[in-house]
Amino acid sequence: MVRKLFLTLAAAASALAISGAAWADITILVPSGSEGDGLRAAAADYAKMKGTKVETVQAPYANVFEQGANAGATKSGIFDIVLMDDPWIPFFAENGHLEDLTPFFKNAGLEGPDNDFLSKSLAICRNPYNSGPYVCLPYVGNAQMFFYDAAKYKEAGVDAPKTWDDVLKASKTLTEGGGGRYFGYVFRGGQGNPVVADFMPIFWSYGADLFNADRTKVTIDTPEGAAAMKMFMALRDVSPKGVESYNANEVGTALAAGTSASSINWPNWVATFEDPSQSKMVGKISYGPIPAGTKPGSSEIGHWTMGIMSASKNTSRRPSTSCSGRRRLSRSRSPPSAAIHRSGPQSSPIRN
Numbered sequence: 001m002v003r004k005l006f007l008t009l010a011a012a013a014s015a016l017a018i019s020g021a022a023w024a025d026i027t028i029l030v031p032s033g034s035e036g037d038g039l040r041a042a043a044a045d046y047a048k049m050k051g052t053k054v055e056t057v058q059a060p061y062a063n064v065f066e067q068g069a070n071a072g073a074t075k076s077g078i079f080d081i082v083l084m085d086d087p088w089i090p091f092f093a094e095n096g097h098l099e100d101l102t103p104f105f106k107n108a109g110l111e112g113p114d115n116d117f118l119s120k121s122l123a124i125c126r127n128p129y130n131s132g133p134y135v136c137l138p139y140v141g142n143a144q145m146f147f148y149d150a151a152k153y154k155e156a157g158v159d160a161p162k163t164w165d166d167v168l169k170a171s172k173t174l175t176e177g178g179g180g181r182y183f184g185y186v187f188r189g190g191q192g193n194p195v196v197a198d199f200m201p202i203f204w205s206y207g208a209d210l211f212n213a214d215r216t217k218v219t220i221d222t223p224e225g226a227a228a229m230k231m232f233m234a235l236r237d238v239s240p241k242g243v244e245s246y247n248a249n250e251v252g253t254a255l256a257a258g259t260s261a262s263s264i265n266w267p268n269w270v271a272t273f274e275d276p277s278q279s280k281m282v283g284k285i286s287y288g289p290i291p292a293g294t295k296p297g298s299s300e301i302g303h304w305t306m307g308i309m310s311a312s313k314n315t316s317r318r319p320s321t322s323c324s325g326r327r328r329l330s331r332s333r334s335p336p337s338a339a340i341h342r343s344g345p346q347s348s349p350i351r352n
Contacts, residue, residue: 025053026314028081029071031064032249034268035140035304039083061085061247068309072097077313083139086124086303087193093127098135099308105134113137125305136307140268144201144299147255147269148262150286156184163292164205164231167262168238174261175238185235186251186260189244198264200300202235203228205293228293256281264290266302 028043030036036058043054057079059067068082072095084092092098105112112134113122121138123130148161148170156173158166171184178184188194203209208224211217219225236243240260252269254260256279270287273279290297 025055026080027055027057027078028083029057029059029064029068029079030083031061031085031304032058033061033252034271035083038140060249068092068097069095072309072311075311077309077311079309080312080314081306081308084136084305084307085193086305089124089127089136089305089307092307093135097310098127099310099312101134101137101308121303124303136305139304139306141301141303142266142268143301144197144264144290145267146262146288146290146297147265147273147285148288149258149281149284151284152261160286160288161262161291164202164235167291168231168234171235171238171262181259183240183254183260184238184262186239186246186254186263187235187243188246188248188251189236189239190247194247195244197300197302199228199232201264201290201298202232202293204298205290205295206231207293207295224294231293255285258284264299 026043028039030039036056040056040058043056047054057067064083065085065088068079068084068088069091071077071079072092082092113125117138121141122134125134125136125138126132127135146161146167148167150160152174153159153161153170156170158170161167161170167185174182174184187198189198203225206224206228208222208228209219212219240246240254248266248269251260251263251265252272255263255265255269256273258280267287273285274282276282290299
């Protein structure tokens with residue numbers, strides 16, 4: 001399935017580069033990790049199918065944003081396609097760094113993307129949100145889960161953790177017995193999106209919310225919000241030193257190496273944790289829903305999306321033939337203006 005997902009934007013970028021029978025190279029900027037690895041495999045299949053060279057440039061998460069933003073601002077044209085985390089879409093779209101995809105759909109005789117995408121998955125791909133033209137397409141989506149070492153938790157007196165109190169109880173015991181080398185919890189504490197992504201599920205689980213019902217008032221400073229922050233700070237105290245700067249790779253490494261027992265994480269990391277070449281914890285990590293606070297647990301849902309850079313070296317030639325690939329890019333999230341969105345106990349992928 002993943003290999004099929006690549007076709008849409010690769011075909012569109014290729015259409016921009018057609019000159020007679022020759023196909024120009026396509027250069028794609030992708031993040032390190034499972035999303036980038038999957039796209040590299042899909043790109044290899046596409047290259048064989050179309051007889052063209054597809055180059056993937058893989059970089060750490062923050063560097064992908066920086067390189068993409070710099071390429072857009074300088075109009076260097078070094079990247080044709082960029083794989084974007086959904087909070088980045090407003091920046092790239094509003095600064096004119098993304099190609100309007102409307103001409104590609106029209107040349108294919110279509111009104112827009114395939115109709116089996118979920119509406120919220122497509123809404124974030126339009127600029128303005130849910131009303132403007134498509135500037136990208138969904139590639140993959142996730143809903144957060146709770147990852148934990150079941151054997152270690154059982155040693156600490158907790159079976160399947162149902163609440164954040166259960167998590168804190170087990171994490172305290174494990175950290176106290178870890179001698180500064182093993183910790184009960186780990187989280188993304190880096191400034192911006194990382195710490196927000198790992199705090200919001202706890203925030204929601206205590207009945208807190210960012211705004212009132214009609215979104216006219218900020219409601220962070222409430223008893224519910226204070227209870228969530230108290231729990232978050234307690235979890236920080238049973239996490240590795242320096243966790244305030246951690247991002248996804250550091251959290252993933254801690255779990256895969258078996259130096260931390262639990263965290264909120266994303267399902268795309270399961271492949272890493274179950275790969276003997278990358279993990280010491282194969283078969284040892286359990287996966288469950290977000291624990292409850294005073295309310296049922298809720299997770300964020302998020303997208304990686306693909307867009308064509310408007311400064312692409314290939315965009316000097318507008319599409320003269322229809323796009324040969326169908327829209328096969330997948331999975332889920334929310335308005336970029338909110339930057340965060342919660343799912344209920346059951347989260348859907350981005351295709352029906």
